[in-house]
Amino acid sequence: MKAVVLAAGKGKRLWPLTENRPKPMVPVANRPILEHLVDGLDAAGVSEIVLVVGSNRERVQSHFGDGQEWDLDISYVIQEQQLGTGHALLQAESHVGESFIALNGDRIIDAELISQIWEQHQATRDVVMGVTRVDEPSRYGVVELDGQDVVGIEEHPIPALAKSDLINAGVYAFTPDIFAAIRRTNSHGEQALTDTLAELMDSRRIRAVHYRGMWLDVSEPWDLLDVNDSLIAYQGPPDDEPATVDDSAIVAEAAILGDGVVVHPQAAVLRGVTLGDNVSVGPGVILENAVILSDVTLKAGAVVTDCIVGANTVIGPNTTVEGGTTDVVLDDAIYRDVTFGGLLGDNVDVGGNVTVEPGTVVGNDATIDSAAVISGRIDDDSHVMRG
């Protein structure tokens, strides 16, 4: 079985993490989103994966190589410009000769969904789409069903007008004639795969596979914390601990520590925490509900709660990310009562005694002077002085 994974998405809403890496490479439970997906594909019996990659593709290629580590055959096609999901899929045309699975690279799903879709496709040769039920369907493509057939898809409808609470899970089975159908679709700049499917509905059956298992999406930054927590619970505690932990430090059973992590005396790594490779947790640091990317240094006494910290960032002594619930404004939309202590980008230099108020988002390579109090959005390369 062969799968085409669309892994070229920019994921602007996860700014600034997605400036240096494509969204599928943002880590949860210490592994990129895409790696969780690849595990699912592997478990479902996929042996060959074509990754459609775009900007920052080096991150994907260096991580997955030729797939040897997963015993899979992984190859790459490049989508030079972001011209929609249909356009992305078209890039893989020369790599696909028969029926295949296609899916978005930035969602985490179970092997079970892939297997069900594939079985349905093998039995019918029809286009098959996975659909799942979510709390806020209007954030996605809402699907209208007639029995087992998809009869309508509407992207981001006004919540009151959503035809159902079922959404397109972004997993499909196609025969190669999908490529001709994509080319036939009237595109206005962007070729969305769902536009092609909407046209196809008039002439062909599109079967839905209704799926109730794990389907995790990271749209907004705080979703990272929830998905991280869910995955830690789902996977159970890790088998081996490649980290160095001082005897006087506390590490929660369900925390995940990467290779080369050092936890100094009296530090507490509490629930919902993952630490990337080579993270240094200084003496007396307290971490709770946090996703810390690789090579981060947390100096003595820092408190980091409900927070995401980008790679290679340094957090000074006694700096506090207090965490908690707040209202966040992101891309002109307001999100009420989200649990979000903040998001610090890659290579940020945070001094000592800094206070990071809930909901703060700091761009890459910023410098925050000691004792500053920061909130809101701080751009890349900014220098925030005290006072």
Next chain:
Amino acid sequence: MCGITGYIGTEATGRIVHQGLKNLEYRGYDSAGIALTGDTLRIYKTKGEVDELPVPSQANVTCGIGHTRWSTHGEPTEENAHPHTDCTGDVAVVHNGIIENYDALKDDLRADHVFRSETDTEVIPHLIETHLADDVSLLTAVQRTTGQLEGSYAIAVTAAGHDGIVVAREDSPLLLGHSDDATFIGSDATAFIEHTDRVTYLETGDIAHLTEENIAIYNDGNRVERDTETLEWDADAAGKSGYDHYMLKEIHEQPRALRQALSGRIDELATGVDLDVDLPAEYLHSVEEIQIIACGTSYHAGLFAKELLEAHADVRVSVHVASEYEFNGGRDPWRTLVLAITQSGETADTLSALREASHAGARTLALTNTLGSTVTREADDTIFIRAGPEIGVAATKTFVSQVATATLFCVYLGQLRNAMPSKTATDLLADLRALPGAVQQVLDQEPHIKATAHEYADSDAFFYIGRAAGYPVALESALKLKEISYDHAEGFPSGELKHGPLALVTPNTPVIALLTNETRAEKTLNNVKEVKSRGAPVIGVSSDPAITSHVDTVFAIPDCGQMGPVVANVALQLFAYHVADRKDRAIDKPRNLAKSVTVE
């Protein structure tokens, strides 16, 4: 430097041997050939790369040998390509190494034999032919022949009408791979890594007879047993993972390679280093001098190590180009440690220098990337750099891993010799720890570096200047550029420029200045002014934002303390790559070069 492969088993051999040659192509690629033996012997040869050699399609032949060549004796022509045969056309030989007495042997043979090539190798099949005429087995004929040969070699021999393949090893690397129903031959494991990870390293003087059913190894006429080991490397490196070149893939692998080099070796809670060094502590305590022997990129890593060791480990260090090394100067061998740095562990010049040092009575330590390589068996102790396989001929990730591992050794030695204050150790280890992330930051700047490379690609020449640890990196960065772009590039100590090389500087010779912290950047800036006043464009590599006003272009790198020059090197690897790529050079297989040089 050449690559040997071979196969005996149950499957059609042509395809397997051809693929083995493809895998070994980084060892040499100016001509290639295959011999298949059944009832008759068939030879396939080409001048040029392995791709130009057709895949032999004889389905029923299950025994063969192959060779990819990097010319030493005789030009890259079809006649000089291996396998070489005898007058009857029944004996085929592939060979890596040098037969030193081939001239004399050839003179003796010339009366009764016709030579078709200019190679040293061709004497071997003719010698074997002479012995086979006495009606002995192929094994005996090869045993008698090796008795006549002087030099270093790994050979594989097959002959029509004789069962199996006979291989012999004298210094040059050779190993066997074992799968359930076949035996593979390789100069290194990449030759057959997709078939098996179970290998036997042959030792010097070993001669092995491989048949479909059995492997018999002899040394000095006696039957010997050699251990079978399981390799830890996988075949991951067999592909380019979507990159245009292995070199670019390997440049991007550096954060991971560095993490592997450091993994489990830093005990940060105790501020110490765990390196598994077996050399006695009392000896390391009493050492007065470390002599580093190395070639090419490894030599530059040695110069970097010298900076650190002399500054922090209270020991005198001299760095020697291995081919120029002699143990002399009245040194006390009991107080001298010789550190051999070689990526492949097979570099002939370095091995030869190592033997000279051992012979003089000095203890030896190897720093290498290759498990089971010759240097690991000949040196008293080995430290591995754990960079993983490197296929691109231009070394990238192995350089940074060599420097990182040498830095660990420096901390180990400095602490052992009570020469290193804990602050120095903490700082060095913190710099090392920051290195993978800092390298990633440089990789994230590739678009800017690429644009700069394209802007300057058509320059007349490139000069690299630096001081302290910036100097070895200037040399290494210049070597990278000349290896793959074929442009004139040179590295100088910044202060040396005005003593001569400044005469070469023109508005069309960009100068790349290493201005990282702790490399006396403020002094190098004076030299930048010297070249700017001659109109040369200057690229500054620095973590100081104020540098912008002094240079034309900045490669901004994160501050990484004493490891700063290593981070700078990564930026300049990308620069060299994109200059060469702009010119459409054969980046993974630069002309005239080979990955590991196993001839002196």
